[in-house]
Every structure is written in structure tokens, then in C-alpha cells.
Amino acid sequence: MRLLFVHSDHLEFEAREEAGPDDLAETEGVPMEGRMEECVTAFVSVESDDEADLDGVVANATDELRDVTGQLNTNRVVLYPYAHLSDDLASPDAAKAVMRDLESELEGEGYEVLRAPFGWYKAFEVACKGHPLSELSRHVSAHRDEAGGAAGAGDGEGEPDREPS
Amino acid sequence: MRLLFVHSDHLEFEAREEAGPDDLAETEGVPMEGRMEECVTAFVSVESDDEADLDGVVANATDELRDVTGQLNTNRVVLYPYAHLSDDLASPDAAKAVMRDLESELEGEGYEVLRAPFGWYKAFEVACKGHPLSELSRHVSAHRDEAGGAAGAGDGEGEPDREPS
Numbered sequence: 001m002r003l004l005f006v007h008s009d010h011l012e013f014e015a016r017e018e019a020g021p022d023d024l025a026e027t028e029g030v031p032m033e034g035r036m037e038e039c040v041t042a043f044v045s046v047e048s049d050d051e052a053d054l055d056g057v058v059a060n061a062t063d064e065l066r067d068v069t070g071q072l073n074t075n076r077v078v079l080y081p082y083a084h085l086s087d088d089l090a091s092p093d094a095a096k097a098v099m100r101d102l103e104s105e106l107e108g109e110g111y112e113v114l115r116a117p118f119g120w121y122k123a124f125e126v127a128c129k130g131h132p133l134s135e136l137s138r139h140v141s142a143h144r145d146e147a148g149g150a151a152g153a154g155d156g157e158g159e160p161d162r163e164p165s
Numbered sequence: 166m167r168l169l170f171v172h173s174d175h176l177e178f179e180a181r182e183e184a185g186p187d188d189l190a191e192t193e194g195v196p197m198e199g200r201m202e203e204c205v206t207a208f209v210s211v212e213s214d215d216e217a218d219l220d221g222v223v224a225n226a227t228d229e230l231r232d233v234t235g236q237l238n239t240n241r242v243v244l245y246p247y248a249h250l251s252d253d254l255a256s257p258d259a260a261k262a263v264m265r266d267l268e269s270e271l272e273g274e275g276y277e278v279l280r281a282p283f284g285w286y287k288a289f290e291v292a293c294k295g296h297p298l299s300e301l302s303r304h305v306s307a308h309r310d311e312a313g314g315a316a317g318a319g320d321g322e323g324e325p326d327r328e329p330s
């Protein structure tokens with residue numbers, strides 16, 4: 001999974017047109033438009049490797065989100081499916097399952113979550129704050145770091161953040 | 166080079182803080198803030214492989230931009246350096262040279278170009294239109310397709326556009 005976190009003044013979206021074949025687009029359990037203020041927008045590409053252990057990937061992505069939202073002192077998260085962060089995408093069914101499970105995990109921990117629907121062409125507007133931690137990218141796999149200590153430590157799972165430019 | 170094109174109602178940015186060591190941040194020949202309406206925003210990651218032939222990469226990226234702006238019927242382009250599209254970035258000097266040369270090429274062909282500075286933490290806001298061609302990603306290399314016919318044909322250099330989500 002590839003994640004791009006953007007600390008946002010706001011994110012808003014509106015689903016415009018279904019993408020791909022018949023049953024690709026999510027239509028149940030997710031809003032067709034939405035807006036959130038003062039949040040972390042998580043752009044998410046679920047990758048084919050993730051299909052070996054979807055639950056593990058969800059757990060590790062939740063750790064990353066816990067880490068990032070802790071640093072940024074917010075509990076407001078937009079989950080935004082985004083195919084353009086990877087060349088090697090998971091199947092649509094796997095991607096939808098991961099997005100739904102991530103939402104459930106975060107809501108279960110008390111986060112306020114806005115999830116954008118998978119499989120739609122969407123209009124969106126995002127405003128990035130521009131401070132040094134306002135854009136962070138991470139690579140998450142299902143693999144759990146054996147040396148990492150307690151589960152849920154939420155640190156060091158991802159790649160180092162890359163240089164801004 | 167990785168390119169993400171977003172057909173935008175607007176893009177605006179403001180440089181906030183220099184990133185990295187002393188001479189990384191561009192300060193000459195590029196505005197510290199700007200806004201463009203009704204444009205293609207090109208988020209650009211220059212990659213280490215590109216360093217073998219920067220001129221070739223600039224030529225092929227210009228072909229891609231000509232192709233995309235032709236499809237979208239605009240001559241307004243934002244060039245926005247963006248490290249989060251690749252794991253294998255070029256050196257800052259190479260990246261800056263490519264961004265400057267891309268700007269010159271496009272301006273020489275009559276495009277209206279707004280280029281954001283490299284090496285800064287920047288606040289930005291982008292509004293994506295949301296139609297089926299409003300987000301396109303491409304991989305551009307210096308390699309010219311020998312079977313591609315005349316230089317500048319501007320077609321088929323990139324990867325197929327990926328599925329939206």
C-alpha cells in the first residue's frame with residue numbers, strides 16, 4: 001500500500017461518473033460527496049502484494065495513521081482511494097475491502113472519518129497547509145517488523161519520509 | 166520521470182519554508198507564490214534514471230504535455246515539483262534543471278506556464294474537475310521509441326493511463 005498524507009485546511013469531493021465496468025464503483029455505505037475541515041487527507045493506493053494479507057495491511061496502515069495524526073494533533077481523517085501512487089494495484093474488490101476496513105478500524109478508535117467512494121471519477125479540492133510535516137508518503141506492507149516491539153507502536157513501519165520538493 | 170496531470174479549476178501555491186540544506190531551495194527565476202485558473206497542473210517527480218539524458222526527458226515530457234493539453238484544449242500549465250510520485254528521485258540539481266528546461270520549452274511553444282519553486286515546503290490548493298480525463302499519470306523516460314516515427318509525435322511515450330479509483 002502506498003499512502004500520501006496531506007495535512008489539509010480542507011478536502012472536499014463530489015463523485016461525478018462511474019469508472020470502469022459495471023460493479024466497480026462503490027454505491028453503498030459511502031457518501032457521493034463530502035467535505036472535511038482541518039484534517040489529514042490520506043490518499044491510498046492498495047497494491048497487489050497487499051492481497052496476501054489484507055488484515056495485516058489494514059492493521060499497519062492504521063498504525064501509520066495513528067502515528068501521523070498524533071504528530072499533527074488531529075483525529076479527523078479523509079480516506080481517499082487514489083490509483084496514481086502505484087504501478088501495481090490490487091484488484092478493485094481487494095481495494096474496496098481495505099478502504100472499508102480501514103474506515104471501520106479508525107472509527108472504532110474514535111476517529112472522525114470521511115471516506116470517498118472507490119471507482120468514481122471525482123471532482124475534488126484539497127488545501128495543503130505547507131508546513132514541513134504537511135506532506136508525508138509511506139509504503140506499508142502486511143509484514144510486521146519482528147524487532148518492532150509491541151503491536152500498535154505505530155512507528156517505523158513505513159519508509160523514511162522523502163524529501164519535499 | 167513520473168508525471169501526474171490534474172485538469173484543474175485552479176491551482177495556487179505559496180512557498181513557506183526552505184526544505185533541506187543550504188542551496189537546495191530555488192530562489193531565482195521562479196515565483197514564491199502564484200495562482201492559475203483553468204489549467205493542467207503537472208505534478209513532476211524527476212527520477213535518477215533521467216540523469217543519463219536530461220534533454221531527452223525534457224523533450225519527451227514536453228511531448229506528453231502537448232498531448233494532454235491538446236486533449237483538454239488548454240495552453241495553461243502549472244509545473245509543480247512533487248517528490249511523492251517516485252521512490253528513486255534524481256539529485257536536486259538535475260531536478261531543478263529539468264523543471265527550468267521544461268518551462269522554457271513550453272513557453273517557447275506558446276504555453277502560459279506557472280512554475281512552482283523546487284525545494285520549499287509549500288501551501289497549495291488544487292481543484293480537480295473530475296471528468297474522466299481530469300487525472301492522468303504517465304511515466305516518461307529519455308528513451309525515444311524507435312518505431313514511433315517523427316520526433317514530437319507526442320503519442321505513446323508514456324504508460325497507459327491507470328485506472329481511476
Ligand SMILES: [Mg+2]
Nearest residue numbers: 268278279280
Ligand atoms: Mg515563467
